[in-house]
Amino acid sequence: MNSLTEQIMPNVVLTCLQTAKFKTGCLSINLLTPLNRETASKNALIPMVLVRGTATLPDMAAISARLDSLYGARIKPVVRKKGEIQVIGLYADFADDAFIPEERNILEHITELMGEMLLMPKTRGGLLLKEYVESEREKLLELIRGRINDKRGYSIQRLFELMCSMEDYSTDKLGSETDAESITANELTRHYHDTLAVSPIEVFYCGSSEPSRVKAAVKAALASLTRSDEEPDLGTDIRMNSLEENPRYFEDELQITQGKLAIGFRLGECMDEPNAAAIRVFNSVFGGSVTSKLFMNVREKLSLCYFASSFVDMHKGILAVSSGIEFDKYDDALSEILSQLETVKNGDISEHELSSSKSSIASDYRTIEDSPGALEDFYLNQALIGPACSPSELAALAEDITLEEVVQIAKGVECDAIYFLRGAKEEDS
Amino acid sequence: MQKEYFKNIDETLISETLPNGLKINIIQKSQFSKSFAMFATNYGGADRRFKLAGKWIDTPAGVAHYLEHKMFDMPEGNALNVLSSRGASPNAFTSSGITAYHFESTSMFDENLRTLLGFVSTPYFTAESVQKEQGIIGQEIRMVEDTPGYVLYYNLLKCLYSLNPVRDTVAGTVESIAEITHETLYHCHKVFYNPSNMTLAVVGNVDPDKVIEAARELLPSEPGEVPERDYGEKETAFPHQNSLSTQMEVSAPQFLFGSKLIPESKGEARLRQMLTGEIALRLLFGSSSPFYTRLYSSGLLNSSFEYELDYTAGTAMIVAGGESRNVDDVMTELNAEIAKIATGGLDKTLFENARKSYFGSQLRIFGSFSALSQTLADGAFADYRPLDAFEEINRIGLADVQSFIAQNISPEKLALSVVSPVER
Numbered sequence: 001m002n003s004l005t006e007q008i009m010p011n012v013v014l015t016c017l018q019t020a021k022f023k024t025g026c027l028s029i030n031l032l033t034p035l036n037r038e039t040a041s042k043n044a045l046i047p048m049v050l051v052r053g054t055a056t057l058p059d060m061a062a063i064s065a066r067l068d069s070l071y072g073a074r075i076k077p078v079v080r081k082k083g084e085i086q087v088i089g090l091y092a093d094f095a096d097d098a099f100i101p102e103e104r105n106i107l108e109h110i111t112e113l114m115g116e117m118l119l120m121p122k123t124r125g126g127l128l129l130k131e132y133v134e135s136e137r138e139k140l141l142e143l144i145r146g147r148i149n150d151k152r153g154y155s156i157q158r159l160f161e162l163m164c165s166m167e168d169y170s171t172d173k174l175g176s177e178t179d180a181e182s183i184t185a186n187e188l189t190r191h192y193h194d195t196l197a198v199s200p201i202e203v204f205y206c207g208s209s210e211p212s213r214v215k216a217a218v219k220a221a222l223a224s225l226t227r228s229d230e231e232p233d234l235g236t237d238i239r240m241n242s243l244e245e246n247p248r249y250f251e252d253e254l255q256i257t258q259g260k261l262a263i264g265f266r267l268g269e270c271m272d273e274p275n276a277a278a279i280r281v282f283n284s285v286f287g288g289s290v291t292s293k294l295f296m297n298v299r300e301k302l303s304l305c306y307f308a309s310s311f312v313d314m315h316k317g318i319l320a321v322s323s324g325i326e327f328d329k330y331d332d333a334l335s336e337i338l339s340q341l342e343t344v345k346n347g348d349i350s351e352h353e354l355s356s357s358k359s360s361i362a363s364d365y366r367t368i369e370d371s372p373g374a375l376e377d378f379y380l381n382q383a384l385i386g387p388a389c390s391p392s393e394l395a396a397l398a399e400d401i402t403l404e405e406v407v408q409i410a411k412g413v414e415c416d417a418i419y420f421l422r423g424a425k426e427e428d429s
Numbered sequence: 430m431q432k433e434y435f436k437n438i439d440e441t442l443i444s445e446t447l448p449n450g451l452k453i454n455i456i457q458k459s460q461f462s463k464s465f466a467m468f469a470t471n472y473g474g475a476d477r478r479f480k481l482a483g484k485w486i487d488t489p490a491g492v493a494h495y496l497e498h499k500m501f502d503m504p505e506g507n508a509l510n511v512l513s514s515r516g517a518s519p520n521a522f523t524s525s526g527i528t529a530y531h532f533e534s535t536s537m538f539d540e541n542l543r544t545l546l547g548f549v550s551t552p553y554f555t556a557e558s559v560q561k562e563q564g565i566i567g568q569e570i571r572m573v574e575d576t577p578g579y580v581l582y583y584n585l586l587k588c589l590y591s592l593n594p595v596r597d598t599v600a601g602t603v604e605s606i607a608e609i610t611h612e613t614l615y616h617c618h619k620v621f622y623n624p625s626n627m628t629l630a631v632v633g634n635v636d637p638d639k640v641i642e643a644a645r646e647l648l649p650s651e652p653g654e655v656p657e658r659d660y661g662e663k664e665t666a667f668p669h670q671n672s673l674s675t676q677m678e679v680s681a682p683q684f685l686f687g688s689k690l691i692p693e694s695k696g697e698a699r700l701r702q703m704l705t706g707e708i709a710l711r712l713l714f715g716s717s718s719p720f721y722t723r724l725y726s727s728g729l730l731n732s733s734f735e736y737e738l739d740y741t742a743g744t745a746m747i748v749a750g751g752e753s754r755n756v757d758d759v760m761t762e763l764n765a766e767i768a769k770i771a772t773g774g775l776d777k778t779l780f781e782n783a784r785k786s787y788f789g790s791q792l793r794i795f796g797s798f799s800a801l802s803q804t805l806a807d808g809a810f811a812d813y814r815p816l817d818a819f820e821e822i823n824r825i826g827l828a829d830v831q832s833f834i835a836q837n838i839s840p841e842k843l844a845l846s847v848v849s850p851v852e853r
Contacts, residue, residue, distance in 0.1 A: 019460075021460035022796060023438070023793075024792055024795075059722075060716075060726065061717060061719070064716045067716075067786070068716075068717050068783065068786040069785060069786075070789070071785050071789025072786035072787065072788070072790035095788075095789035095792050099437070099438060100789070138728055139731045139732065142731050142752065145680035145681065146680045146681065146733075147680075148679070148680050149678075149680060150576075151678075255677075255678050256575045256678060257575055258571035258572055258574070289513060290509050290519070291510055299565060300507075300565075303563075303564030304564070305565070305568050306568040306569040306572055324572050326568070352514060356510075356514035358516075359515055360516050362516060362535075363463075363516035363517070363518070363534060363536070367462060369462060370461045370462055371796060373796075
């Protein structure tokens with residue numbers, strides 16, 4: 001795999017991975033903005049509006065027809081939360097030219113269209129089209145309200161919102177209903193111009209084309225981009241300790257049949273100089289795999305649940321556990337989950353548990369190189385928090401993690417908050 | 430061993446049918462680190478009544494899925510654990526029609542494949558281990574009960590079919606799984622997990638000879654009986670009931686509509702029907718279709734709207750749905766659109782574009798080894814070669830699509846399932 005990372009315009013960095021192993025390529029253009037309550041919904045709305053119409057392809061039907069004619073290429077608006085950085089942009093995936101006998105320039109066509117969406121959206125009187133802004137604002141509201149439809153995702157989102165209430169991290173990537181409701185075309189147009197001028201831009205390509213060809217296409221597509229000297233304050237504030245001595249408890253009630261338990265921890269000391277591979281191995285030992293303490297005990301031994309698993313957010317230094325349980329099994333599940341963390345802290349980890357986790361994390365890293373989408377996210381993360389090495393180098397690092405390193409990480413972990421989504425009590429009629 | 434090169438997509442399919450009836454399909458991807466294997470049996474949640482040695486046998490709802498959970502138990506430990514300890518990612522799923530066991534790994538593929546073939550073909554259950562799983566599966570059932578997508582889907586099936594067991598959830602109910610014992614599991618394993626009723630699909634950086642050799646060595650050499658199944662009396666072309674609604678904790682009404690097709694069960698006819706259906710759905714409901722763009726712009730639909738053609742357990746149906754603040758208006762618009770196509774026909778340019786777009790988007794499947802393996806397994810069970818689709822698509826004409834829509838998607842054939850927010 002041939003890779004290149006280069007600043008191609010002021011504050012615009014292009015990363016190219018050239019490989020012939022995929023039949024589809026991807027290209028993404030990402031604006032990095034600070035995550036905070038005031039701007040989150042507006043930021044999220046920008047790419048949604050941009051894909052509705054451009055100066056030359058004024059509506060959805062025209063854009064979709066164009067994409068269909070480019071052999072089912074897709075351009076999707078994307079909003080990602082990376083710690084306290086909100087990444088907004090466009091993500092395209094498209095058939096590689098090699099498999100389309102009669103079309104040799106899909107990359108150029110797609111890049112041009114993305115540039116047009118970003119820089120020449122459909123406007124009227126200098127404003128983003130009111131009709132599109134209002135229509136997409138409703139879609140955004142539907143998405144925000146719709147988070148409750150997935151109870152597991154909702155419980156995790158509520159946990160972070162409550163646990164990090166004093167931090168920007170509490171803001172969801174889509175912002176909130178109240179903030180989204182009031183956005184006008186006027187306000188969004190102003191915000192769009194400001195954001196476009198100051199935000200660092202990360203462009204990523206993975207596919208069979210030469211980096212020089214990609215660079216030329218991207219530079220042409222972004223030629224009219226104007227940049228300001230201002231730079232936003234980007235970064236994530238990592239809290240090392242729990243807020244209070246004992247974990248805070250929060251709950252909500254809904255008419256559901258299964259309770260959802262979500263527990264949040266601060267990773268603590270290991271975030272001083274985070275060793276990504278080691279933190280991932282620790283998470284795998286504790287709850288991130290089917291050989292983990294949580295899977296083997298909470299599910300297999302005690303049959304308390306169908307799922308009990310943990311994950312880490314490396315950007316923010318947070319560990320979280322999520323499990324679906326009977327309402328009356330709350331105490332049993334919580335105490336088992338916390339006591340399994342204690343066993344990791346005490347170094348009570350078998351050689352089998354450690355080696356399984358090391359192999360599984362190494363394998364996870366290696367498979368990143370088998371997917372354009374996974375590579376895109378990997379290199380975006382790398383641009384934000386490092387480390388500056390390839391997935392296969394990280395795989396090799398994971399294989400060398402020791403028991404002591406895992407225990408050391410576990411020892412710094414502090415439980416900060418517990419959230420339980422429980423069933424509503426029967427109402428009196 | 431047969432090898433066929435597909436020039437238009439630059440892929441080679443290696444296939445072999447063993448004397449015991451097992452069909453093996455392999456696609457080599459030497460540039461990748463990962464490899465994927467799927468070992469599947471043509472046995473799912475709907476296969477509850479079957480004939481064996483001349484006798485009809487009835488089993489409780491949820492056996493196929495229960496078996497899937499318990500198959501990982503081996504005398505020497507748990508297969509999930511053995512595979513994971515080598516860094517592989519093993520998993521399994523059960524649908525109404527099939528049960529599939531699979532893993533992805535970046536090292537020790539041959540050992541992992543041997544473990545997969547070994548544990549799936551070797552039942553090992555005890556009364557205690559079977560009993561213990563009830564708690565876990567009970568929670569899986571509870572999880573599904575709170576998932577609007579599942580509730581929508583099964584309510585739609587209950588509308589479309591009057592007797593066919595695809596109406597019932599694959600996992601069964603807390604009550605039905607209480608009837609399952611280790612004897613039930615042994616029995617159903619014996620009946621359905623014989624190589625004549627199974628297939629192996631492998632995609633990745635593998636040595637095909639070793640794959641075939643492992644299957645030859647580890648699986649029974651004799652073919653088995655492929656049991657006849659009873660899915661109930663033949664159903665009419667029309668829904669059993671027109672609609673079903675329920676309330677759940679959702680933000681806005683969720684809906685799914687669909688109709689039954691008369692499935693082409695096997696071979697090239699099946700592939701053609703699938704492709705014709707895919708193009709028809711793309712033209713009717715795709716991102717550039719007049720129906721979708723109009724309803725999206727007017728606010729009746731959002732990007733959650735999806736559609737698919739679904740073949741399972743001897744049935745076939747089209748399903749489409751998403752979220753809408755006004756489902757009745759969506760259905761009115763849909764009926765108007767169908768009427769318009771019936772009289773005015775389909776647009777030729779849109780049709781050409783839909784074929785192009787289908788070709789390009791199908792290339793994405795080569796990025797997902799699990800999806801590709803599953804497609805190979807589906808093809809093995811229904812006697813067609815999925816990779817032929819890239820050539821066959823050019824032989825589907827506008828008239829084929831037109832008549833597919835006329836035959837299968839008319840207002841009187843459609844049923845509707847809705848999940849609305851809880852009224853307070």
